[in-house]
Amino acid sequence: MNRVKKAKGFWSTMAVVVIFSVVTQFLINGGTLNSFYVNALFSIGINIILAASLHLIIGITGQFSIGHAGFLAVGAYASAIVTMKLGLPFPVAIVVAGLTAAISGLIIGIPTLRLRGDYLAIATLGFGEIVRIILLNIDYVGGASGMTVSHLTTWPWLVACVAITIVVIVNFTNSTHGRACISIRENEIAADAMGINTTFYKVMAFVIGAFFAGVAGALHAHNFYIIQPTNFGFLKSFDILILVVIGGLGSMSGSVIAAILLTIISTFLSNYPEVRMVIYSLVLIVMMLFRPQGLMGTKEITSFLKLGKSAKGGVHHDGKNTTA
Amino acid sequence: MEQFIQQLVNGISLGSIYALIALGYTMVYGIVKLINFAHGDVFMVGAFIGFYSITILDLGFFTALLISMAACAIFGVLIERIAYKPLRNATRIAALITAIGVSLFIEYGTIYIRGAQPEAYPNGIVPLKSLEIFGVKISGQSILILAVSVFLMIVLQFIVHKTKIGKAMRAVSHDMDAAKLMGINVNNTISATFAIGSALAGAAGVVFGMYYTKIEPLMGIIPGLKAFVAAVLGGIGIIPGAMAGGLLLGVIESLVSAMGGSLWRDAVAFIVLILILIFRPAGLFGKNVREKV
Numbered sequence: 028m029n030r031v032k033k034a035k036g037f038w039s040t041m042a043v044v045v046i047f048s049v050v051t052q053f054l055i056n057g058g059t060l061n062s063f064y065v066n067a068l069f070s071i072g073i074n075i076i077l078a079a080s081l082h083l084i085i086g087i088t089g090q091f092s093i094g095h096a097g098f099l100a101v102g103a104y105a106s107a108i109v110t111m112k113l114g115l116p117f118p119v120a121i122v123v124a125g126l127t128a129a130i131s132g133l134i135i136g137i138p139t140l141r142l143r144g145d146y147l148a149i150a151t152l153g154f155g156e157i158v159r160i161i162l163l164n165i166d167y168v169g170g171a172s173g174m175t176v177s178h179l180t181t182w183p184w185l186v187a188c189v190a191i192t193i194v195v196i197v198n199f200t201n202s203t204h205g206r207a208c209i210s211i212r213e214n215e216i217a218a219d220a221m222g223i224n225t226t227f228y229k230v231m232a233f234v235i236g237a238f239f240a241g242v243a244g245a246l247h248a249h250n251f252y253i254i255q256p257t258n259f260g261f262l263k264s265f266d267i268l269i270l271v272v273i274g275g276l277g278s279m280s281g282s283v284i285a286a287i288l289l290t291i292i293s294t295f296l297s298n299y300p301e302v303r304m305v306i307y308s309l310v311l312i313v314m315m316l317f318r319p320q321g322l323m324g325t326k327e328i329t330s331f332l333k334l335g336k337s338a339k340g341g342v343h344h345d346g347k348n349t350t351a
Numbered sequence: 352m353e354q355f356i357q358q359l360v361n362g363i364s365l366g367s368i369y370a371l372i373a374l375g376y377t378m379v380y381g382i383v384k385l386i387n388f389a390h391g392d393v394f395m396v397g398a399f400i401g402f403y404s405i406t407i408l409d410l411g412f413f414t415a416l417l418i419s420m421a422a423c424a425i426f427g428v429l430i431e432r433i434a435y436k437p438l439r440n441a442t443r444i445a446a447l448i449t450a451i452g453v454s455l456f457i458e459y460g461t462i463y464i465r466g467a468q469p470e471a472y473p474n475g476i477v478p479l480k481s482l483e484i485f486g487v488k489i490s491g492q493s494i495l496i497l498a499v500s501v502f503l504m505i506v507l508q509f510i511v512h513k514t515k516i517g518k519a520m521r522a523v524s525h526d527m528d529a530a531k532l533m534g535i536n537v538n539n540t541i542s543a544t545f546a547i548g549s550a551l552a553g554a555a556g557v558v559f560g561m562y563y564t565k566i567e568p569l570m571g572i573i574p575g576l577k578a579f580v581a582a583v584l585g586g587i588g589i590i591p592g593a594m595a596g597g598l599l600l601g602v603i604e605s606l607v608s609a610m611g612g613s614l615w616r617d618a619v620a621f622i623v624l625i626l627i628l629i630f631r632p633a634g635l636f637g638k639n640v641r642e643k644v
Contacts, residue, residue, distance in 0.1 A: 091444050093451075138629045144443050145386045149579060150628050153621030156576075160618040261572075265451060272448050301467075304459035311452030316437050319445035 048186040067294045072185040074290045076192045078270040078282040080239035086277040088232040089212030091148045094155030095267045098237040100259035102128040102244025107176045117179040121245045128241025136233040162256040173255030180250040281323030356487045358609040364493040366601020367500035371555035372578030373593040375548025381524040381588035388450040391575015392457035397423045397553025398560040420550040427549025461568040469567035472560040496558045580624040586634025
C-alpha cells in the first residue's frame with residue numbers, strides 16, 4: 028500500500044518536472060525568457076546538482092569535504108576532451124565526466140577518508156588545489172588559457188540530469204546504505220562499534236557525490252564556452268559549500284532551495300563581485316552564529332507539508348524512524 | 352653544489368616566513384581546536400598596514416613592523432571576540448565554516464575598501480648588503496627575514512615558557528575545563544593566544560612584503576594554507592613543530608623549484624600534506640592519541 032502511494036507520488040512529481048521542462052523550453056524557444064534569465068536558469072540547474080552532491084557528502088555522511096571544485100574540474104575537462112578532442116556525442120561526455128570524477132573520488136577518498144573533521148577538510152582542499160595545478164600544467168587541455176568548448180548543454184539534458192541526481196540521492200539517503208551514512212554522521216566511532224563498515228560507506232558516499240559533481244562539470248563546461256583552471260579554485264569549492272551550509276546541513280530540499288535562491292541573488296549581483304562576496308561571507312558568519320544548522324536544519328520540505336505526521340526527523344516509507 | 356646551497360638559503364628564508372605564520376595556526380589550534388582560516392588574511396592585513404606605515408606615514412622598517420604587529424594583535428582579538436567566541440561550544444564544522452566566512456570577509460572587505468590592485472613595497476628602506484660566503488650569495492633581505500623570524504621565535508618561546516600568561520596558555524591547551532577550575536581566565540588566555548599569533552602573522556606580512564615586493568588583498572590565501580601545512584607537518588599544537596615544519600616546507604619548495612618544477616611548487620606542499628596526514632597524522636613531532644566515544 029505504502030509502496031503504491033510512494034510510486035504514485037514519484038510519478039506525479041516526475042510529470043510536474045516534465046511539464047515544467049517542456050513549458051520552460053517553449054518559453055526559451057519563443058524568446059519570452061531573454062538570455063539573462065536563460066543563463067540564470069542554467070546556473071541554477073548546475074548549482075542544484077553541485078549542492079545535492081555535496082549535501083550527500085557533508086550533510087548525510089558528515090564528511091567535511093571542501094575540495095568539491097576539484098571533482099567539478101575533473102568532470103568539466105573530461106567531458107570537454109570527449110566532445111572537443113574525440114568528437115563523441117554529448118550524452119557520452121556526461122557519463123564519462125561522471126565516471127572520471129567518480130574514479131578520482133575513489134582514488135582520493137580511500138586514503139583521505141581515514142581522516143576526520145578539520146584534517147579531512149584541509150586534505151580535500153589540498154586535493155582540489157592539486158587538480159587545479161595539474162590542469163594548469165597539462166598542455167593537452169590548454170594550460171592556463173583553458174579549453175574552448177562548444178555550447179551543447181540544452182535545457183532537457185539539464186532538467187534530466189537534475190532530476191536523476193535528486194532521485195538517486197534521495198533514494199540513496201532513504202536506503203540501508205543511507206542510514207548507515209547518517210549513523211556515521213551522528214557518531215563515527217559508535218557507528219563503527221555497531222558493526223558498520225565506516226570506511227566503505229564514507230568512500231561510497233564520496234564517490235557518488237564526486238560522480239554527480241562530474242556530471243555538473245560536464246554541463247558547466249558545455250554551457251560556458253570556455254573552461255580555465257582558475258574557474259575551479261577553492262573559491263568555487265566555497266561557493267558550493269555555502270549552498271549546502273545555508274540550506275541546512277542534512278537537508279536535501281534545503282540545499283536545493285539554497286541553490287536556487289543564492290544563484291538568483293548572485294546573478295543579480297554579478298556586476299558587483301566584491302559586494303557579492305562580502306554579502307556572502309557575512310551571511311555565512313551570521314548564519315553560523317545564529318543558526319548553525321542552516322535554514323532547514325535536517326528537516327525536509329515534505330515534513331513541513333505533512334505536519335504532525337513526522338514531527339521528529341522523518342518517518343521513512345518502510346515505517347522505521349530515523350531522527351535525521 | 353653552490354646552486355644547492357643557494358636554494359637552501361632561499362628555502363630557509365621562505366620557510367621562516369611560513370614558520371612565523373604557522374606559529375599562529377598551531378597556537379590557536381592547540382587551544383581552541385580550530386583551523387583559523389582567517390589567519391592568512393591577518394597576514395595580508397599586516398602586510399598592508401606595514402606598507403601604509405612605510406609609504407604614507409613615512410616610518411622606518413622596524414617601526415612599521417611594530418605598528419603592524421600591534422594592529423594585527425588587536426585585529427586578531429577582535430576576530431576572536433566577534434566571530435569565534437560565541438561558537439566555542441558549537442560543533443567543529445560550524446566553527447570551521449565561520450572561519451572560512453571570516454576569511455572571505457576580510458579578503459573581499461579589503462578589496463571593497465581599496466580595490467584589488469597590487470601594491471609594490473618600496474625598496475631600500477633598510478640598508479642591506481649581500482654577504483658572500485664560499486661563493487654563495489646571501490641577500491641582505493634573507494638575513495633580515497631570518498633575523499626577524501629567529502628573534503620573534505625566541506621571544507615566543509620565552510613568553511610561552513617563562514611568563515604567567517604562557518603558563519596559562521599551556522594549561523588551557525592541555526585541559527580547558529581543568530584550567531577553568533584552577534582559576535585561570537580562559538577567555539583572556541584565548542584572546543592572548545590570538546593576539547600573539549596574529550602579531551606574528553603581521554610581522555610575517557611585513558617581511559613577506561619586503562622580500563617579494565608585491566602585496567595584494569588575496570595574497571594571504573596560499574601562504575596561509577602552506578603555513579597550515581607546515582603546522583600539520585610539525586605536529587599541530589606543538590610550537591617547535593611549527594618552526595621545524597615551516598623551515599622544512601620552505602626548503603622542500605625551493606628545491607622543487609630548483610629542479611625545474613616551479614609550476615608544481617604549490618602542488619608539492621599539498622602532496623606533502625596528504626602524505627603526512629596518511630602516514631603520520633600526528634605530525635613529525637607528535638604522539639598518537641587514542642580517541643574515545
